[in-house]
Amino acid sequence: MSGSVYGNIFKISTWGESHGKGLGVVIDGCPAGIPIDSDDIQRDMDRRKPGTGKYATKRSEGDKVEILSGVFEGKTTGTPISLAIFNEDQRSRDYSAICDIFRPGHADFGFESKYGFRDYRGGGRSSGRETSGRVAAGAVAKKLLAEIGVEVNAFTVAVNDIVVDEKRFDFAERLNNQFYMPDKEAAQRAAALLDDAMANKDSVGGIIQCEVTGLKPGIGEPVFDKLDASVAKGIMSIGAVKGIEFGAGFEAARMYGSDNNDNFYISEGKVRKYTNNSGGVLGGMSDGDKLVFRAAFKPTPSIAQSQITVNNRGENVTVEISGRHDPIIIPRAVVVVEAMTAVTLADLILMDMCARIDNVKKLYGKV
């Protein structure tokens, strides 16, 4: 229970360190019969891959995913799907400058406090590279969701103080700029802001929004395994996320009930809502509307400026972090947000199948 297993029915177990032999994930509980090939997964891996944009690290990771088990004749077999990404770029580095130092904003101090020592090579298990396994699993979960018409899309709504106005959302545009921003002009301003930050050896944060369509009402388990609670755990488990909000979110705290309540109405025989302050979730279950949430990412903690900190011998020191680091986490995190959302939803959708005896009878052939 070192915390690298996630999910109840659709259960993933990730492994790997930044500079070890590789990284990967084992997915247990994926239903049989889903068509899948490695290209489906590679497509998402490439979105997470560094080195493709100006604001991403230059390391050529390759990130080539291999399916090691669980797929036969192009379909999932129902048995564990093992996916691995072997590290190609393990160039020998000298870590002596930081191996005994607790970098500000990083997990170094926590790791050493918890385990007594740590794998200091490139952050080890706390590296952003840890998300490779998540993205691979997310790609499989998306294939499951696609079978029932559920789609997950994340994009960037803020880079530092450059916030995309919801009225200006241009979804197609999000795929045209390296920030995944649904607003061309905002993306251009973000680029300029990033250039300045990099010149200052600094980094910036931002906000990612995620939307899910196709969810039927009732997904999510009342009380603890609520839809929003479960998604919140998945998203907050991504390094650098400092907050999450659904629908009106923190703004809801300033609203009156008469404004915040989304009124229901019937349209074409379906229950709909006039507004979506709920963000698509009521009482922890999907309400048939679009699921909408936002996650706040802190700026990349690795910066080249000289910083005050301590080492593991209890001494005050300064550190300058060299090497390859993204000045902003957001662009590569978009697909990670999608992945964690997809994995969480796959699990909740499978759980929901067991909610009614009618379902059991239907599948057992008694109805």
Added chain:
Amino acid sequence: MSGSVYGNIFKISTWGESHGKGLGVVIDGCPAGIPIDSDDIQRDMDRRKPGTGKYATKRSEGDKVEILSGVFEGKTTGTPISLAIFNEDQRSRDYSAICDIFRPGHADFGFESKYGFRDYRGGGRSSGRETSGRVAAGAVAKKLLAEIGVEVNAFTVAVNDIVVDEKRFDFAERLNNQFYMPDKEAAQRAAALLDDAMANKDSVGGIIQCEVTGLKPGIGEPVFDKLDASVAKGIMSIGAVKGIEFGAGFEAARMYGSDNNDNFYISEGKVRKYTNNSGGVLGGMSDGDKLVFRAAFKPTPSIAQSQITVNNRGENVTVEISGRHDPIIIPRAVVVVEAMTAVTLADLILMDMCARIDNVKKLYGKV
């Protein structure tokens, strides 16, 4: 897996509906030897109890907790602790006005979609009364935490647009007003705002902050069971919570790395930080600093105004919700936030014991 079991080692299983025979919780995995009596639990139950303030429902719930098992000679035995609160005020009501209606902002539509029908009496399992079991479990978790010097305190930092200025925090004051606000003047303004809202048959939201002291560094499991991710799930599972943020939270998205990083230094042989933008958590593990987070609560969805909605026969209707309803959830939710935090921390602290073979050897008598 209807979602009413929470935790891995310190595991709670809550039960009960608003207008059934009672509510309760079974705690499995609480260590043996913790001194406890029902007064310890009742104290927190009373903080959740309605009918004590002007801005709380008038129902006299009693909320008298009984310890049914797991405590012997004043100490926990290591076996399941069963706690029950039997409903006293089950006055017969006429639910015909709402039994087939999906109330706006409520879980009614989700429940009926998921299960095919629902217990419509007072919201059934989705009632705020569901939190009774959480609070009872939280009181036990707090006793565990007290044994190792960990303390959990929640209070209100915003009621609608009345926000407490952090510079004015007066912690003692939070226990003197019914909003748990650490600012006497803000509490007075909140009272006036509530009076207006009630006059308008409306409701308001707010923000609760929670702080935990005494956490040693390294609590929280890397990757999925991170400290912040786990707490986020627990808190977001409380009805009406729409967002959560740790430390600088959403503001971190607007900061530069050089400002957001908390610099470490050594003081009296201990690793400390000059600032706490992290909110006490780095890489998903406690960093030795105070754990700080905020949760946004939406306004109470039950309002007496006439609202547009639909019924379960697919018809557009209007509804006026009568009965006893808090115009604001915040005051009674403070102790629920503490409870979910305490339960989550108890679990993570027990998990952390297993992180090092040195610990195993120490307890097995091999060191």
Added chain:
Amino acid sequence: MSGSVYGNIFKISTWGESHGKGLGVVIDGCPAGIPIDSDDIQRDMDRRKPGTGKYATKRSEGDKVEILSGVFEGKTTGTPISLAIFNEDQRSRDYSAICDIFRPGHADFGFESKYGFRDYRGGGRSSGRETSGRVAAGAVAKKLLAEIGVEVNAFTVAVNDIVVDEKRFDFAERLNNQFYMPDKEAAQRAAALLDDAMANKDSVGGIIQCEVTGLKPGIGEPVFDKLDASVAKGIMSIGAVKGIEFGAGFEAARMYGSDNNDNFYISEGKVRKYTNNSGGVLGGMSDGDKLVFRAAFKPTPSIAQSQITVNNRGENVTVEISGRHDPIIIPRAVVVVEAMTAVTLADLILMDMCARIDNVKKLYGKV
């Protein structure tokens, strides 16, 4: 994780000690819509109840079960079902004779080693009364199974060396004698043997067989959550069980492959087997045949003879256990075996629903 939670989807959490306020169980994850009332449960509780036969303790436990939550208008709601049995016969006893003694064959030494002290009243949590919660949960699981035509029946095939010949099985008879033996003559011999044992202040063991009909092929999850492995855990978790075997069981170790393999054939379009050495399970999944297993119970450890043992101060002592004790566990354990089997099967059947994407699509309305 003191081990009182069982199951993955159909999850039960039992609580209670022999001489505390009561015992019970919370069932989380039971599908909505199953018709149930307390009589359904009471029927099985009565089979476990002591005091009804000559070879059972005289304590009038009552064992009246109450449904505290999760059932509305006669049907399960999908939310936790809380069942409680409050202790009536809490007559004040003097435990000073055994409170510091480790009784041979009992859990006393283990409990004290593990937790540092124990609830010595009537065995506390390790009492046979602990099974009350199991039986109550089992009755609910049986209702679920009944909806899809799955039936669980246990009976006694051996009392000490009196073994029922499979060729003489008379199933109706098992309900006519207090040993649940499907052989009238064997039951009479068992009665005589028990009389002798009681005269000698001694106790005897026996073997219970359990059979399940109506299981469709494919139930059970490959590798670790196999049908037989899961049932084995459930049954071995019943106090006093020392072994379990499926189908040919230990005898299979003496067979040749050509004899042990059950040959398949087609009959009326269905896959059938000529023999059932498998006991209805192949590769950890049901094979469409009757599930058959046997569990060995040791003799009741509480005997009135003087026994050599030790106390918790490290002294050699002798003990004579007075009070009410069954001279044989078997008759009251039959319904407990059924209960654990039913609970385990309910869980595996729900899990199996998620095995194929076709099932997901069917329930999601995409096929």
Added chain:
Amino acid sequence: MSGSVYGNIFKISTWGESHGKGLGVVIDGCPAGIPIDSDDIQRDMDRRKPGTGKYATKRSEGDKVEILSGVFEGKTTGTPISLAIFNEDQRSRDYSAICDIFRPGHADFGFESKYGFRDYRGGGRSSGRETSGRVAAGAVAKKLLAEIGVEVNAFTVAVNDIVVDEKRFDFAERLNNQFYMPDKEAAQRAAALLDDAMANKDSVGGIIQCEVTGLKPGIGEPVFDKLDASVAKGIMSIGAVKGIEFGAGFEAARMYGSDNNDNFYISEGKVRKYTNNSGGVLGGMSDGDKLVFRAAFKPTPSIAQSQITVNNRGENVTVEISGRHDPIIIPRAVVVVEAMTAVTLADLILMDMCARIDNVKKLYGKV
């Protein structure tokens, strides 16, 4: 939840098919600081490896294990340990003769019933090769156990009707013969019996005994996660196991309480027992004595004789299974029994650490 994840704290997730790219396991929750290198694991892998004895398949699997993550500078880091065995001998075979046939005694029918199709290459996930991941995980668990002086040893006590007399046990001898029998003469008779069986294109079964020393009293969690119940699940999850018994086992059913109860006594200040009918477990917790259990293995279902069976088109057919198959499972299963025992014990020992608040305080530095 296709059932390939096992354990609560020390949690393993195995993957891989017989004729896919490879097999492996991810171990989550292994404490940090345990010295380990791949030789430690390879040693056990080699014991499971086929092709080394006369009564084992001739396939040269290699079974070379690689540590992909979780070990740094020769010690476990506390993060997931990924172990893989890549298949070398993937020689192209023609499966057309059996791809649509349900082999007697095999999981084929169950797999196809459950998932709608199956990976028929060499049994796919239900192949004996699936145990590779278990053995690799077991080797790591044994390293953990070695740190606290716990040792696991399995050996063969019966091959068909050749049963080793407990009085003749010669433990050193078990490593000298290919059956792992602690009796040289019995092993010779077993060899002769196997020669006959092979001549008849037949297979035989047998019984493995496992013993664990060094367990302190109190290991195992009362009620469902009992020591014996947990071990039983692990062992019964090994393909071909049809039964398990602890201590006196099935023989206990024929004993009187006065004989079956193991009397306690004090020796050198320690609680000991005169006999070990309990097999080292009382009330589901270790009693300080040697843990002893036996598992019955059925004969290998793959035999070269012509057998009656059916295909997946519902037709009666005959099948002759060609290829490489062990005429007895036992010799290679010995290390698998040890592995599942070690993995289960590692988990229960970690759980037990959380049983007392004194332990929590000790590790938190409050005592």
